[in-house]
Amino acid sequence: MSNLKIKKQPALPPLEEGDYYLENGLFVFTAQYHLKRGSCCGSGCRHCPYKVRKPRDSRQ
Numbered sequence: 001m002s003n004l005k006i007k008k009q010p011a012l013p014p015l016e017e018g019d020y021y022l023e024n025g026l027f028v029f030t031a032q033y034h035l036k037r038g039s040c041c042g043s044g045c046r047h048c049p050y051k052v053r054k055p056r057d058s059r060q
Contacts, residue, residue, distance in 0.1 A: 013037060 019033035031049040034040070040050035 013033075013036045015033070018030065019036070020027045020029050022028070029045060029047060031047045034045065034047065034049055040048055
């Protein structure tokens, strides 16, 4: 048996009115939602209130 530990992702806050809008069939999250989330995901979101210059490169 392995000693691997699986880290659970924290639960995301439920979506409420004003947390997002639809644009061309895609969800666009608002700064309000990102603040409720509590951290930057590194995806380069349009309305991210956190100071991230560009998204993380997962290939590194």
